[in-house]
Amino acid sequence: MKRRDILTAGLGLAGGTALAAPAVAQSAPELRWRLHSAFPRNLDALYGAPELFARLVAEATDNRFQIEVSAAPAGGSSALLEAVGSGTVEAAYSAAAYEVGRDPTYALATAAPFGLNARQQNAWMLQGGALDLFNEIFAKSKLYALPGGNTGTQMGGWFRREVKSLADLQGLRFRIAGLGAQVMGKLGVATQTLPGADLYAALEGKTLDAAEWIGPYDDEKLGLNKVAPFYYYPGFWEGGSMLHFWFNAQKWAELPKGYRAIAQGAAATVNGDLQAKYDARNPAALRRLVGGGAQLRPFPQEVMEAALKAANDIYAEIGAKNPDFKRVYDALKTFRNEEYLWFQVAEYTYDNFMIRARARG
Known part of the structure; x- marks a missing residue:
């Protein structure tokens, strides 16, 4: 049809x-x-x-x-x-x-x-x-x-230097939008919001230390791998x-x-x-990026835990002033908790097994 x-x-x-x-x-x-x-x-x-x-x-x-x-x-x-x-x-x-x-x-x-x-x-x-x-x-x-x-889960962005600890984020000039910018701001990051078309020049000219956009397919099109070698994951803000x-x-x-x-x-x-x-399209793009020299790095656990705490603090602060936000976020949180009750039984177990099987060849 x-x-x-x-x-x-x-x-x-x-x-x-x-x-x-x-x-x-x-x-x-x-x-x-x-x-x-x-x-x-x-x-x-x-x-x-x-x-x-x-x-x-x-x-x-x-x-x-x-x-x-x-x-x-x-x-x-x-x-x-x-x-x-x-x-x-x-x-x-x-x-x-x-x-x-x-x-x-x-x-x-x-x-x-x-x-x-x-x-x-x-x-x-x-x-x-x-x-x-x-x-x-x-x-x-x-x-x-x-x-x-x-877009699915996004990447954590391109960094001109490694992030090995929470201290490495202090004063980092990072392009990020939305509530993620507020979370990173609480961690000491100097956040900026720029359109995707401006990111290459900002990284190349060193007015930015890092920038996130979407993921491998689009990031490759923007050429971000050419001006920042470290590619972090996951984009926990999206x-x-x-x-x-x-x-x-x-x-x-x-x-x-x-x-x-x-x-x-x-x-x-x-x-x-x-x-x-x-x-x-993302898998092939990721292969090309890594083949071209991009260095994949997970965010340190310390950064993830600090970001989670910062996010929860921000949600409480906004919700105390904004009834619409509190009503919607409370609904999201309830739905999320129920979803992960199911995902940990089915999706996570299956994906974890298949990822390990793939690694074994």
């Missing part, structure tokens, strides 16, 4: 009656929307996600609902979502964690330090009630969001980093029900496709 057929079938189910595509086209309005992506074209997995979304929507509506995708103009991610909320553009593709300055609760929709892994984040969002919680909060800014993919499609809430509500169902189906396809891309 073709993707277009799946989506139009979904439209029929959503309306309660199976409708053939021509019948849909005859009664559907012609719409032209604009979608700005927070990511540049050279990061093809991330930029390709909204392109796939737009193509699926167009195919399922016989091109009556078209969405033009382009890179966001200058102004940063906050300006991007402000444009969507104001109706300047109808949609965007970005990470909610970039909006930590607007409300730290947003960051939990992407990833929280020591939060959920990718599968758990997806389960919480789609089956654990989190999406409704977040959209209730996003509505205050006239936004509506749908999950749009996950155990499963979810991206979102953002819509102007009024424009979304005004869409015909059939178009909303098609857009939901297209977003769901992208949500699965993006992580599949990263899972498929």
